[in-house]
Amino acid sequence: MTATDAASAVRTASAPDVSSRRARWPLFGVAAGLLGAVATLVTDIHPEGYPEGFTPKVISDVSQTKAHISIVAGFLVVALLLVLAGAWRRRVEPQVPGSTAAHVVSGALTASAAALTLGYGWKGALAVYLPGGMDAGAFDRAGLYVLFMLNDFGSFIGWLGVVVAAGAIAWMALRERTVSRWIGAVSVLPVLVVTGFVSATGLPGFQGIVGPLWLAVAFLGLSFGRSPIVR
Known part of the structure; x- marks a missing residue:
């Protein structure tokens, strides 16, 4: 079955569902x-006012509250990504069994969930060991500084899998025509931006800025739009 045939079959099968109700x-x-x-940007633990770079004294200004909120929100993100991957495998992949891109999406979301478990987990370690935490005082400033360094990009790097999923959905939209084309156009943007930043500067975490935004916009479009795969 060609990609065009698969897209036509999906449109035919899913048209009644798309017109009668929105996918949840x-x-x-x-x-x-x-x-x-929230977990990555709003609760970012980098304090302001260090123009010459972060040294161990930065620990005095790291927010234990932000670190705590971040791990709670972050672990909810991990759970939601795993549920989303499972829903995608159940509802989308059977419709387009010949699409490699469709299978990449669920794998990429799962990969991000695994990586983000560690990224947000390091935020939790800071929440536990910083002043005000459950085990405050268990590490000296040098030990806390190590955790701070791990958190420099820790909760950002893991969003790479989500950007890979964006690339796969872009392919499904623009090549296979099983997703609305505007979602495909939106999905190309994080791929290009992350690739550009990594290639030009080596920056490892820009996906943590664009990944959450893409995820919200693209899947809102899948829920309320008319993509053939959604039912």
Whole structure:
């Protein structure tokens, strides 16, 4: 079966469902994106006022509250990504069994969930050991500084799998025509931006900025739009 034939079959099978009701399962992706923005960006633990770079004295200004909120929101993101991957495998992949890109999406979301478990887990370690935490005082400033360094990009790097999923969905939209083309166009952007930053500067974490936003927008479009694969 060619990609065109698969797209036609999916459109025929899913048309009644799209017209009669909106799919709810993509909302797991919307929730993961919004919570991801909170866990990664809103609760970023980098304090301001260090123009010459971070040294161990930065520990005095790291927010234990932000680190605590981040791990709670972050672990919810991990759970939502895993549920989303499972829903994608159940509802989308059987419709397009010949699409490699469709199978990449669920694998990439699962990969991000695994990596983000560690990234947000390091935020939790800071929440536990910083002043005000459950085990405050268990590490000296040097030990806390090591955890701070791990958190420099820890909760950002793991979003790479989500950007890979964006690339796969872009392929499904623009090549296989099983996803709305505007979602495909939006999905190309994080791939290009992350690739550009990594290639030009070596920056490892820009996906943590664009990944959550893409996830929320793209899956909101899948839920309320007319993509053939959604039912």
